[in-house]
Amino acid sequence: MKAVLFDLDGTLIDTAADFIRIIQSMCREQQRPVVDADSIRSQVSEGARAMVKLVYPELAVDDATFLAHRQDFLERYGKQIVVDTDLFEGMYPLLEMLEQHQIPWGIVTNKPRNLSESLLEALDLQQRCSVLVCPDDVTHAKPHPEPMFLAAKQLEINPQQIIYVGDHPRDIEAGRNAEMYTILAAYGYLPVQQRDNLQAWQADCIIENVPQLQQVLQQHLKI
CATH class of the missing domain: 1.10.150 (DNA polymerase; domain 1)
Structure with missing residues (x-):
């Protein structure tokens, strides 16, 4: 990866x-x-x-x-996009770990580009993020794989060598459709009707918190 x-x-x-x-x-x-x-x-x-x-x-x-x-x-x-908003606890050191090992990280979201860019700029992440793909950039948003393929193309990395982390069924479906390694972030905003059977999402891995995510990334990125 x-x-x-x-x-x-x-x-x-x-x-x-x-x-x-x-x-x-x-x-x-x-x-x-x-x-x-x-x-x-x-x-x-x-x-x-x-x-x-x-x-x-x-x-x-x-x-x-x-x-x-x-x-x-x-x-x-x-x-009022960043009043009480911040990265999830543990995410700052995780991103620093990726950057220290020169592992590019990016974002594929269904949030409109203007709001996504405003959010990243307010949190001083815009220059650190290697790629940002929003619905504005594609014909089909997630769960279609088109945004995943676009991100891979911009990174110049094979989709099969990319890990995608998400907290919604469409995230996992989009990643799977692009043949990426998918991680379900069970700490996120899980849809109520989907919480009781996370295995049904068919993610490659399920993690409960950011420290667990960091461990999984270290294993698969060999860092």
Whole structure:
């Protein structure tokens, strides 16, 4: 193995606190029932539409009112993207380990590029990240393998020599479809309905925390 790719939200970076703060603030302002933190956390990986649906479950996603609320959410998030957000505990030394051994690492995410870049810039990761692939860059987002192949091409490394780490079934499916070695980050924002049978995701490896992830990476990268 020669490189490591990460999903963004719930795998590399713990963004849930900012989503929780913004969604609960919207609930209070609109005098809606306040959505509990666990429900928000489990939907972070599903994107802005899922976030707003928690607040307005009765609205169709193509309804003009829903779309206006979605835009409001995106604007709030864009302005407050790193208030309580940070890398998961143990991830800073893990990235330093990869860099010290000249192992390139990057990100393949379904988060829009403008938000992904803002997040990485705020955390001083933009220059350290070897490749960033977002839905804007491809015709088909994860679980399609196209973004995985694009990342491998930009790294100039065979997909079969790349490890992909993610916390959502589509992450593992995308990695498997590209014949990458897949690691399920069970510490992430696992969908509620998928938590009880992680083996069904068919990841090559399941880890419960970042120190475990570091051990697995050291083994497969031979560092």
